[in-house]
Amino acid sequence: MKRFTKQMFLLIMLCFTVMYVQAQSIVISGSVIDKLSREPIPGAGITVKGKTVGTSTNQNGKYAFSTSEKAPFTIVISFLGYTSVEKLVTGSTTGLDAELEQAGILGQEVVISASRTPERILESPVSIERMGQNTIKEIAAPSFYDALNNMKGVEVSTQSLTFKSVNTRGFNSNGNTRFNQFVDGMDNQAPGLNFAVGNIVGINDLDLDNVELLPGASSALYGAGGINGTMLMTSKSPFDYQGPSFQFKTGMNHVNDNNTGVQPYNQLDVRLAKAWNNKFAIKGTFSFLQAQDWQADNFSNFDRASRSGKSGDRSSDPNYDGINVYGDEVSQNMRNVAQSVLNAGTSGFVQGALGLPVPPTAAQIDAFKSNPARLNALNGFLSTNSVMRPFYAGINTPGLLPNQNVSRTGYEESSLVDYKTQSIKASGSINYRLTKTIEAVAQVYWGSGTSVYTGSDRYSLRNFSIGQYKLELKGQDFFIRGYTTQERSGDSYIASILGSYINETSKKSTDWFPQYVGNYIGAKSQGASDAAAYAAARAAADQGRFAQGSPQFEAAKSKILNTTISGSDFSKGIYGAKFDDKTNLYHYEGMYNFSNLFNNVFEFQIGASYRLYQLRSNGTIFNDLNSEIDIKEYGSFVQLGKKFFDDKFKLTFSGRYDKSTNFDGRFTPRVTGVYTVAKNNNIRISYQTGYRNPTTQNQYIDLSVGGGSQRLIGGIPEILNKYSLFTNQAFTDVSYRAFLNSAAGGTPDPTLLKAYTFDPKGVRPESVQAYEIGYRGLLGPKFLIDAYAYYNIYKDFITAVDVYQKEINGTNFTKFGVPVNAKGKVTSYGGALGIDYLVANYNLSGNISYNNIGDIPDNYINDFNTPKIRYNLGIGRRELIKNVGFNVNYRWQGKFYWNSSFASGDVPAFGTLDAQVNFKIPSVNSMIKIGGSNVLNKYNFTSYGNPSVGAVYYVAYSFNP
Template identity: 70%
Template sequence: MSRIFTQIFYVLFFMCAINIAAQAQNITVSGTVKDRQSKEGLAGVSVTIKGQTGGTASSGDGSFSFTTTAKVPFTLVASYVGYGTVERQVTANTSGINIEMETAVVLGGDVVVSASRTPERILESPVSIERMSAASIREIAAPSFYDALNNMKGVESSMQSLTFKSINTRGFNSNGNTRFNQYIDGMDNQAPGLNFSVGNIVGITELDIDNVELLPGASSALYGAGGINGTLLMTSKDPFKYQGASFQYKTGVNHVNDDNSSVQPFNQLDVRLAKSWNNKFGVKAAFSFLQAKDWFGNNYSNFDRVSRTAKAGDRNSDTNYDGINVYGDEVSQNMRNVALSVQNQTIAGIIAAGGPNIKNALDATFGAAIPNAAQQAGFLASLPAELRPAVQNYFPFYVGLKANLIPDQNVSRTGYNEVNLVDYDTKSLKASGAVYYNITNTIQAVAQANWGTGTSVYTGSDRYSLRNFNIGQYKLELKGQDFSLKGYTTQERSGDSYISSILGSYINEVSKPSTTWFPQYIGNYVGARAAGQNDVAAHAFARGVANQGRFEPGSPQFETAKQTIMNTTISATSINAANPAQSVYGAKFDDKTNLYHYEGMYNFTNALNNAVEFQVGASYRLYDLNSAGTIFNDLNESIDINEYGAFAQIGKKMFNDKVKFTFAGRYDKSMNFEGRFTPRITGVFTVAKNNNIRASYQTGYRNPTTQNQYIDLSVGGGSQRLIGGLPEIMFGKYNLDGNKAYTDVSYRAFLASAAATGTPNPALLQQYTFDAKGVRPESVQSYELGYKGLILPNLLIDAYGYYNTYKDFITAVDVYQNVGTLANPTFVKFGVPVNAEGEVTSYGAALGLDYLVDNYSFSGNVSYNQIGDLPVNYINDFNTPKVRFNLGFGNKEIIKNFGFNISYRWQDKFYWNSSFASGEVPAYSSLDAQVSLKIPSVKSSVKLGGSNVMNKYYITSYGNPAAGAIYYLAFSFNP
C-alpha cells in the first residue's frame, strides 16, 4: 500500500466515522460543585459520566453544564486534587445537581494508563511509574513542567541549552538520548532524522498539559523499539473537561552574575482556548511563545581527541590546543609530516619544470653541513631564475628537517569561541489544535495537529545550532472503550540549522586555506629558531605570521564569511585545491525527513466478561529520509525504512484478587535487521490493602538509529567523516571490506614512525575488520522488584531495585583508510557505528516518600545507579551519578489563597563520556522555589519563583553550558 493511498484511506475513514453518529436524544446535565465546609464553589473540578467519554470541568463559581446522549440512570464522578472523589447517582432529574466535596488526604489514588496500556491505580502498577498531574504542574517551582521532571525519582537530564534537555532514567545518559522514548497524545515525539526528542522545544504547551507519566526502564514489549532506558508519555487536556479561555504570561531574568553576559530578559506567553457543544463536538487550540538568551558554552579546556579526555594547556602553552567549546582548532597537522609533504611536493614540482632533484643537489653541495643565509643565497644564484622562488620557499623546510629544528608535534589552527558562531537568541513557538467528535457515548474521533519551531543548541558529535528548526505532527484517531485506531505523521524541517565546528573551520579556510597556513607556520617557526629564538617564542612568532589575514570575530569579513557558510548547505561544499578562492563551503543542514506511523489496538477484556484481561495490537512505521546529502547518504538516491510489529498481553487476577500476573510479548521487524521478540512478565502481590509488592522481567531493544544506518556527514571541522554502519554504506560506498581501514592506535604509531625517521613504517598498520552484517540492534533484559504502599493514610512509600543486562551495545570506532599507496599514502578518517562485544550490566535502587499533613506536603526520593562489569575495550558511557536525591516541601494554601512550594535536588559527581567531549561533571545542588497568590474573583493567580535561586552555576553533562538562576513572575488567568 503506497503512502499516499494509506493517508487517503485514513482521511476517508475519519470522514465516515464522524458521520455515523448515534441518533440518541441529547439531555443536559448541570449543577454546582462546592467545598463542603466553606460552601464556596470549586473551579476546575472534573465532572464526568463514569465509563463514558465527555464531561466537563466546573467554572469559576463551581457551576457545570454539559450535554450527553447517555440514558439515566448513570453515575457522575467529580474529582479534584486535594479532595476526595465523589460519585453521584443520577436517576431522573439531570439539572440542579449539587455536589459537595471534602478535602482529603489522597495518596496513591492516581489512575495511570501507560504501565499496562489500560487504566489502573498507580498503587497496583506492575512496574515502576512516576506521574505528574495537571494540579501538581500548577504548583511546581520550576519554570516549566519539563524542567520539573528532574524532581521525579530516578530521573536525570542532560541540559544542552536553555530549551533543550534530554531526559533519562537508569543510566547511560546522553546528549540527544536515543534510548529514551517520548510520546505526546500517543504520538512518538522524536525528530525522525535524529531519532530522539528535541526536549520540549516543539512539544506540548504548559496550559494544555493534563498529565505526565514516566516509565523507568525497558518498555519494548508494549511500545516497540526504543525506550530501553525509559518512556515518557504526556497527555493534553480534553476540551470536554477543560473548557474556556486560559492565559499565562511569564517574565523574568537569567544570566545573573554571569561573566559571559549582562542580565538578560526571559519572557513566555501561553494561551489556550477550548469549547464543546452538546457533549458531541469539541475543539481546542493552544499557543506558546518563549524568548530568552541561551546559556553560553564556555568550556575552554584543552581536549585530547586520542584519549577523549581534557588535558593541560591552553592556546598559549599548547601548540595543538583544541578547546572544547572552540571550533576550527580541530584542524591539526604534524609539523614534521607537513614539512616532509612540502619538501616532496617542491621536489616533484621542480623536476616537472625541468630542474634537478633539489634535495640531492643541496646535499651534494653542502654535505652534512647546514647552509647559512649567505650560502643559501649563493646556491640560489647558481639556479635558473624560474626555479629560484620555489627553492627559496623550500629552504626553511630543508634546513628545518636537516638541522632537526622541526619538532615531532602537532599544530592546530586558531579556532573561534562558540559564542562567536552559535545563535544564542533562543526561541520556542508551539501551536496546536484539535477537533473532537463523540460518535457515541464511548466512541470518539479526533483530528489533531501540533506544530512548533525553535532556535536552540544541541550536542551530538558536535555542537549543532538549531535555527528555525521545526516539527509538525498530524494525527487522525478513532478510539472507544475497547479499541483505538490511529495514524499520524511527523514532519521534521531543519530550517537554518548548521554545524558549529564546520562553520569555524570553514571561516578559517576562507580567510587562509590550511594548505597555505600550515606551511607558513612551519616555515616561520624554522626561521625564528634559526635566528636564535627559543621554542615558545618561535611558536608564538609562527602563529602570528600564519594568522595574518585571519577574520576576527565581529569584523565585516568574518560576518560575511559566517553568513555565507551558515546559509550554504553541506552538500554544496566544493573545495578547489588548485584555486582555493573558487572553493565553496557550507555548514547548513537541509533535512526534511518524515515519519509515518499507523497502529491499532483492541481490548477483549469486556468481551471475555472480565475473566481475563487480554489486549492485542499492531503497528506499521515508515521513515522517509530526505536530507539532500547533508546528513544521510541520500544525495543521489531516496531512502525509506519500513518497520512493523504486533503485541499481545494477557493478565489475570487470582487467589481472591491478591495476586495478578501479566504476560506480554511483542514481535518487531525492521527491513534492515532480523526480527525481534520482546517478552514481559509481571506480578503484583497485594500484601495488605493499598500495599503491593511488584516483580517484573522486561526486555527491550532499539534499532540502530536512522543516522547509525545511513549517515554520511563530515564533522570535527572536516577532519572526520561519520558513515552509517550498514554494509551498503561501509562496503558498497566506501569499500571498507576491499580496502580495509586501519585501527586508530596503529595509525598513530604509523605517523609517529614517519615523524621520527622521515620514512613511515607500514608494518605498524593493523587492519580493522567490520562485521559482515554491519551494525545490529542492541537489547536489554531487566529484572525489577518493588514495593508501593500506604504505610499510613497520609504516608506513601515507593521503593524498587533493578538489574539490567545489555547486549550488542551500539558504540563507534575511528578507523583510517588509505586511499593512496603505501609509498604515497593518503588517509581518510571514518567514524563508524559498531556493536560492543560482550555484555554490559547495571543495577540500582530508589526510594520515594510522600507525606501529607494539615495541607502540607513533604516529599523526598533518593536513587542509586551503578554500572557493573565491562567488556574489554568498551568505552564506559554510563554517564550517571551513583547517588542523587530530591526533597520537596509545600502548601497550596498556607493561608487563604496563598501557597508555596520548594524543591531541592542534589547529585554526586560522575564522569561523562560522549563523542563530543569527556570529563568530570562536579557534584551540584539546586533549589527551586515559588510563592503563589490565587485571586478567585477574577479566576487568576500570580506566582513569583525561581529555579536555582541560589544562582550556583552547574553543568549536567561535560562540554555543555553551565546553567544559572532564572527568576520569574507569572500571571495566569483561568489556569
C-alpha cells in the same frame, strides 16, 4: 504486508462493532466539589471499585463516563489530600455528585501508560511517575518540562534554554535515542535525529492534562526505542476544559553572568476551547518564548584522539583544541607538513628533470632517486631553494623540527552560534463525538524557533520547524490513528564547520600550515626558544585571519551560513555549513482492548503499527545526495492479564514482534505480577525486554564534523562499502596514535598499525533484559512510600569507534566515526526510594535514586554518563494562608564522568533550589506566581561541553489556569 493489511482490516471492523457494545453501557455523570469551600475539584479520580475502569473530573469538577459493568456496583471518588467517597450505582445515572473533605489520601491517581489501560497508580505493575494538573499549576520551575527531573530517578541533560534531553537509568546522552516521548499518542522524535527535541514542539503548560513517565524498558507495549524509558504527555480535552485561558511570564536570567549581563525572559501561552452540545469541540493553543540563551564557554583543552582533557591553552599548547572553540579541530603534524612540502618539491623537480607532461608516479620518483647523480641534484635543489630550504633543514637537522601536531587558531562559540533564543508553538484540534464514548479527532502540533543542541558537534538550530499532524478515531476500548511528523531544518548549521570554513576563507590550510612550519624552523634556526618559535610561527601564519566580529568575519560567516554542506566546492573556494533537511515520518497504528467484552474476567489487548521514515537531507546529513532513502518498520503486540487468589494477585503477559527494513525481526516479551499484601499495599515484580534499532543516523549518516577533521558515517554494509572499509581496512585509533608517536626519531613505524575489522552485517539493533522488583503502599492515609530495584543486561550495545583509513597509494589518513555493536554484555543496576507525607496540610516529599554500571566489554567506551546518587527534597502547601500557596524543591546530584563524541570530562556535583509562591484570585479566576529555578544562582552544567546554567527568575500571571 498482506498479513499486516489483514490485521488492520480486523481492527477496523472491531472498532465499528464497538458502537453496539457501547449502546449497552451504563453512563454515569456528576460533579465533585470541596465540602468546605464549595469550589469544584478538577482532576478528581472516579473509578469502578475493584476495577480499572474510570475517568477524572474536568476543570469545572464535572465528570462523565460509561462502563459495561453490570449493576449494582460501587464507584470510588478520590483526590490527593481528600478523603475518598464511595457511591452505589444501580443504573445509568446523572447528577451523581460528591463532596470531598480534606484529609490527605495519597496514591489514588489513575494512570494508563503502565498497562495501556486505566488503573490506580498503587496497582501499577511497573515503576511509574506521574505529574497531574495541580502539580503542573504549582510547580517551582518555569515550565513542567523544567520540573521533570524532580521525579524519582529522572535526569535531564541541558544543552540550551529550550533544548533538554530526559533520561532514566543511565546511559544519558545529549540527544537521547534510548528514551521515547509521546504527545497525545504521537512519537515526539525528530525523525532525522531519532530523539525528542525537548518540548520544542509539544504541549504548553495551559493545555497539559498530565504526564506519565515509565523508567526502564517498554518495547513490549510501545515498540522500538524506549529502551531506558518512555514518557507520555496528554493534553486537555476541549470538551472537558472550555473557555479562554492565558499566561504571561516575564523575568530575567544571566544574573552575575560575565558573558552577557542580565537578560530578559518572556513567555506568553494562550489556550481557547469551545464545545457545542457535547458533540463537537475545537481548541487552539499558542505559545511564544523569547530570551537570551546560555553560552557554552568551556575553553578547556581537549585531545580528540583519546577523548580526554589535557593541560594547556592556546599560548602554551601549539595543538590547543578548546571544547567550545571551533576551527581549531583542524590539526596537522609539523614533520608531516614539512615532508609534504618536500614531496611536492621533489615531484616538481623530477617532472622537470625528466621532461614529463604530468607529475611523476611514486615508482618514477624512486627510480630517479636510485641514480646517485640525480639524487645529489635533487638534494641540492631542496637544500638551496628559498622555498624548500627551511623544510629540508627541518627534516634533516636532528632536533630542529619536533614531532608535534599544531592546530589552526579557532573562534569562540559565542561568535558563531545564534543565542537569540525564541520558540513559537501552536496546536489545535477538531473533535467530534460519534457516540458518548467514540470520538474522532483531527489534531496538529507545530513548532518553530532558534535553539542550540549538542551532538557530535554544537549545532545552531535557526528557524527550524517540526510539524505533527494526526487523524484519530478512539473509544473507551480502542483507537486507530495515523500521523506524520515533518522536520524542516530551516537555517540550521554546524558551529565547528562554520569556524573551520571561515578560517579556510581567510587562508587555506594548505597555505597556513606550511607558513607555520616554515616560520617555526626559521625562528628556531635563529636561536629562539620553543615557546617563542611557536608564537612567531602562529603570528606569521595568522596574518590576514579574520578577527571575530570584523566585517570580513561577518561577511564570510553569512556566505557560509547560506550555503548547504553538500553545496561546498573546495576547489572553487565555496564552503557551506548549512543543513538542508526535510525528513518525514509517517506512522499508523491501532489497538483494541477486549476486556469489557469479557466482563473484565481477564484483560486482553491487541495492537499493530506501521512506520515509514523518509530521509531527505539532500546530502547534508545522510547518504542521500543522489538517491532517496526510505526505512519501513512493522509491529504488532498482544497483552493478556488475569487476577488470581481473590483478586490479590494480577499476572500480565505482553509480547511484541517488530521488523525493520535493514534488520531481522525480533520478539520482545514482558511479564509482570502485582500482589496485594494489604489494602493499598502492593509488591510488584517484572521481567521486561526492550530494543532499539540503530537510528536513522546510525544507519545512513554521511557527515563531516569536527571542523572537517572527521567523517561520521553509518554502520550498515551499504555505507561501509561506499568508503571501502571492508577492502581497504582502517586502523584502530589506539594503534594510529602509537604510529604517530613513533615518528619522534624520523619516519613513523607502520608495523604499529592494527587493522579494525567491521562486522560483515554491519551495526545491529541493541536489546536489554530488565528485571525489577518494587513496592508501593500507603502506611496510613498520609504516608506513601514507593521503592524499586532493577538489574539490566544489554546485548549488542550500540557504541562507536574511531578508525583511520590510509589513502590507497597515498600517505594521508582519513578519520571515520562509525557506529558498531560492543562485543559481550553491558550490565547496569540501581534502585530508588520515594516518600510523600502529608502533615498539617503540608506536603513533604523526597526521593533518592542510585544508578551504577556493572560489567562492560574491553572495547566499550563507557558512556553511562549518570551520577550514582541523586536526590530531591520538597515541601509545599496549597494554602499557607487563604489563597496563598507555595512550593520549594531542592535537587542534588553527585559528581560523574561524561563521555560523548563531542567532549568528555568531569561533571561536578551540584545542588539547585527551585521555589515559588502563588496568589490565587478566585473572583477573576486568576493566579499570580512569583518564583525561580536555581534561585541561589549557582551556575552548573549537566553534561560536559554544554553551557553552565544559572537562575531564571520570573513573575507569571495566569487567567483560568
